Amino acid sequence: MTKKEPQPLEYFTEWKYNPALETIEPGNLKNQYDLFINGKFVKPNSEKYTNIINPATDDVITCVAEASKKDIDKAVKAARRAFETSWEKMPAKERAKYIFRIARLIQERAKELAVIETLHVGKPIRNSRNFDIPLAANYFFYYAGWADKLAYAFPNRIPKPLGVVAQIIPWNFPLLMAACKIAPALATGNTIVLHPSETTPLTALKLAEIIQESELPDGVINIVTGTDSVNEAFVHHKDIDTISFTGNHATGRWIQKTVAGTSEKFTLQLNGKSTHIILDDAAINEAVEAIVNSAFINQGGICGDGSRVFIQESIADEVIHRLKDRMAALIVGDPLDKNTDIGSIHSKAHLTTIDALIKQESDSDNIYQHTSVLPKKGSFVRPTLFINTSQSHPIHQQEVFGPVIAIQTFRTIEEVIEKANNIPYGLTMSIWCDKSSRVFGLTSKLQAGVVWVNASNQIDPTSPFGGYKQGGMGKEGGVYGLLPYVKF
Amino acid sequence: MFYDFRKIPVIDQAGIAERVARFTTRSIKKESKVQALKMALSMIDLTTLEGKDTENKVKQLCYKAMHPHVALPDLPSVAAICVYPTMVSAAKQALKGSTVKIASVSTAFPSGQSTKEVKVTDTNFALDNGADEIDMVMSRGEFLKGNYQFVFDEIASMKQLCKPYHARLKVILETGELSTLDDVRRASDIAIYAGADFIKTSTGKINIAATMPVTLVMLDAIKDYYYKTGIMIGMKPAGGISSAKVALNYLVMLHETLGNAWLNNEWFRFGASSLANDVILQLEKEAKGVYYTKNYISID
Numbered sequence: 001m002t003k004k005e006p007q008p009l010e011y012f013t014e015w016k017y018n019p020a021l022e023t024i025e026p027g028n029l030k031n032q033y034d035l036f037i038n039g040k041f042v043k044p045n046s047e048k049y050t051n052i053i054n055p056a057t058d059d060v061i062t063c064v065a066e067a068s069k070k071d072i073d074k075a076v077k078a079a080r081r082a083f084e085t086s087w088e089k090m091p092a093k094e095r096a097k098y099i100f101r102i103a104r105l106i107q108e109r110a111k112e113l114a115v116i117e118t119l120h121v122g123k124p125i126r127n128s129r130n131f132d133i134p135l136a137a138n139y140f141f142y143y144a145g146w147a148d149k150l151a152y153a154f155p156n157r158i159p160k161p162l163g164v165v166a167q168i169i170p171w172n173f174p175l176l177m178a179a180c181k182i183a184p185a186l187a188t189g190n191t192i193v194l195h196p197s198e199t200t201p202l203t204a205l206k207l208a209e210i211i212q213e214s215e216l217p218d219g220v221i222n223i224v225t226g227t228d229s230v231n232e233a234f235v236h237h238k239d240i241d242t243i244s245f246t247g248n249h250a251t252g253r254w255i256q257k258t259v260a261g262t263s264e265k266f267t268l269q270l271n272g273k274s275t276h277i278i279l280d281d282a283a284i285n286e287a288v289e290a291i292v293n294s295a296f297i298n299q300g301g302i303c304g305d306g307s308r309v310f311i312q313e314s315i316a317d318e319v320i321h322r323l324k325d326r327m328a329a330l331i332v333g334d335p336l337d338k339n340t341d342i343g344s345i346h347s348k349a350h351l352t353t354i355d356a357l358i359k360q361e362s363d364s365d366n367i368y369q370h371t372s373v374l375p376k377k378g379s380f381v382r383p384t385l386f387i388n389t390s391q392s393h394p395i396h397q398q399e400v401f402g403p404v405i406a407i408q409t410f411r412t413i414e415e416v417i418e419k420a421n422n423i424p425y426g427l428t429m430s431i432w433c434d435k436s437s438r439v440f441g442l443t444s445k446l447q448a449g450v451v452w453v454n455a456s457n458q459i460d461p462t463s464p465f466g467g468y469k470q471g472g473m474g475k476e477g478g479v480y481g482l483l484p485y486v487k488f
Numbered sequence: 489m490f491y492d493f494r495k496i497p498v499i500d501q502a503g504i505a506e507r508v509a510r511f512t513t514r515s516i517k518k519e520s521k522v523q524a525l526k527m528a529l530s531m532i533d534l535t536t537l538e539g540k541d542t543e544n545k546v547k548q549l550c551y552k553a554m555h556p557h558v559a560l561p562d563l564p565s566v567a568a569i570c571v572y573p574t575m576v577s578a579a580k581q582a583l584k585g586s587t588v589k590i591a592s593v594s595t596a597f598p599s600g601q602s603t604k605e606v607k608v609t610d611t612n613f614a615l616d617n618g619a620d621e622i623d624m625v626m627s628r629g630e631f632l633k634g635n636y637q638f639v640f641d642e643i644a645s646m647k648q649l650c651k652p653y654h655a656r657l658k659v660i661l662e663t664g665e666l667s668t669l670d671d672v673r674r675a676s677d678i679a680i681y682a683g684a685d686f687i688k689t690s691t692g693k694i695n696i697a698a699t700m701p702v703t704l705v706m707l708d709a710i711k712d713y714y715y716k717t718g719i720m721i722g723m724k725p726a727g728g729i730s731s732a733k734v735a736l737n738y739l740v741m742l743h744e745t746l747g748n749a750w751l752n753n754e755w756f757r758f759g760a761s762s763l764a765n766d767v768i769l770q771l772e773k774e775a776k777g778v779y780y781t782k783n784y785i786s787i788d
Contacts, residue, residue, distance in 0.1 A: 009747035020515035286503025
């Protein structure tokens with residue numbers, strides 16, 4: 001048999017897919033959004049509004065109100081009143097009915113919500129349609145079921161709601177994060193003041209419309225948009241019982257510091273730099289697929305992103321070769337196109353940070369980039385592979401939150417355990433290995449809140465999710481997700 | 489080249505299912521759809537494999553293969569017609585002058601339960617009558633016994649018969665009779681290394697025919713062989729693919745797994761009898777904007 005050097009595989013030159021654009025119905029988005037306090041949309045005290053930008057086109061989508069301290073006061077008061085007059089007193093099975101209703105309304109309006117999620121985050125419609133929105137509905141369905149069964153969640157103890165809960169959610173999965181915080185807090189009988197991300201508040205505001213439609217008693221959920229000053233008001237507020245935060249470290253630490261010594265409780269879900277470990281007996285094609293999916297979902301803007309990849313040295317060349325071929329078959333472009341795999345980075349500032357990190361790498365042999373032509377407008381970056389990096393490389397030390405994969409090789413299991421744990425975070429890890437005895441030996445030594453085996457990013461309302469070390473405090477999801485919102 | 493068929497690359501069934509699901513979410517519209525439908529039509533091995541087949545039935549099928557639809561004269565012809573060895577000479581006559589190939593099933597199709605002598609005679613008969621392609625069946629019984637050497641040698645000997653005729657050899661794995669994806673992969677490797685030009689999923693004679701997960705495992709085997717040797721092997725899912733929509737899913741999977749080079753009937757075929765008419769129906773819809781009833785599309 002004569003050996004020919006294989007030509008690299010080529011994609012999308014002979015057969016290009018036509019754009020299949022998802023569109024938004026006129027009237028689904030208003031020109032201006034106010035604060036949602038006590039069941040009504042109200043103008044902000046400051047009368048200031050901020051533009052919300054579509055990062056894929058740089059166009060202004062709409063504008064939202066900027067809450068001031070006075071507005072936060074109003075929202076907290078409404079929540080307190082709702083807690084005392086209706087929500088806490090309501091029989092648990094009645095509470096459940098409202099939560100189920102919200103879940104169903106999210107399902108009914110799934111398409112509209114998916115398009116809006118894509119518009120302000122820049123994520124592909126494929127992600128928001130198949131992942132974000134259905135999962136958000138599922139969180140409501142799941143916790144609705146717990147509402148009248150709390151005695152079974154905590155046997156021999158009597159769980160009571162805390163009261164008014166402040167929740168701060170990040171930009172990357174706006175509706176999903178709102179759902180996984182709101183649903184357990186409602187089920188346990190708390191009332192809520194929610195602060196969506198400054199740049200991606202639109203689906204939370206659509207949720208406000210759904211809440212109105214569900215006829216939830218006024219003030220049970222209040223949604224206040226605005227800058228970091230909202231967080232500031234939350235931590236200093238005397239009448240908030242607990243703060244639940246998902247976001248970056250600096251803010252997480254600051255919250256912990258500020259509420260120290262007060263009666264205010266808190267839970268934190270912080271950044272991660274998640275890890276794939278590929279052993280020499282892994283199912284390579286399936287591992288490659290999962291790396292691509294977990295590192296590039298939401299353009300890498302996910303706290304469980306699998307951007308740190310350890311490959312056993314004996315199969316490293318093969319895995320990298322396949323990874324490059326797989327990356328070549330990805331479609332980067334308009335997030336509203338149903339065929340797009342990788343959309344737009346969510347802000348110009350964030351794009352600059354990612355670009356700078358990629359430019360740092362001077363050795364072109366160590367880097368592989370997707371070759372597609374990027375759209376002229378908007379914040380796009382090519383998916384990038386860093387090959388043969390070391391643990392000290394900046395790409396391993398910083399959370400990039402971009403479509404970037406950094407590869408290191410290892411020789412022995414002991415080495416990979418040591419290196420995988422050698423990081424301040426510990427949110428998620430994935431192991432790829434066919435032999436269960438090796439799997440169990442490894443999983444018990446890894447410092448991560450979640451370890452997946454031959455899988456990645458399997459997020460489900462019924463199972464707890466949360467960090468280890470600097471990855472956060474407290475869990476979301478499952479029975480554990482109820483704990484931050486109850487006292488005994 | 490030494491290759492131990494007991495050791496095959498690890499396959500994760502759940503991971504395969506996830507990869508397959510991803511291909512089915514592509515949205516193929518407008519020109520890209522028309523292009524894909526024409527491509528699918530040109531890749532069909534129009535098949536009739538029945539006890540009641542006659543020469544006249546085969547001749548009618550051959551006309552259909554060359555002229556798929558009278559109302560759309562610029563459609564491509566199908567890739568081949570696929571018949572029993574006894575029908576090859578009738579087909580040869582009917583297809584004279586056209587680009588449509590003749591594929592003949594062989595080696596005691598569909599079960600393969602016969603002696604080597606019978607299988608050799610069967611194959612030689614088809615080749616002598618003018619078959620361009622031989623669709624042989626793998627001996628599943630021997631395979632499941634672990635007698636890989638037998639399976640390998642049998643395929644290799646059929647390849648030897650094909651060589652002087654420049655006929656291409658397709659090896660039917662009958663994946664519905666192999667219980668795991670691991671076995672599908674192992675059978676693919678044996679067939680490829682023994683000299684198959686094409687690997688094919690099914691005979692169409694048992695209930696479980698081609699599925700996307702099985703086809704993906706086989707495409708992975710083809711890709712691995714290409715990475716190792718630079719040699720391309722063809723793929724033919726057969727049986728059970730009767731709608732254009734499903735065929736497009738297969739094409740997306742082919743495209744995004746093996747790339748452009750395989751996107752033609754030299755390297756990819758659909759073994760099907762009713763797929764052609766659904767593809768034509770969809771092409772009519774794209775051309776005229778409305779769906780026709782099936783009475784506007786000829787059956788042969």
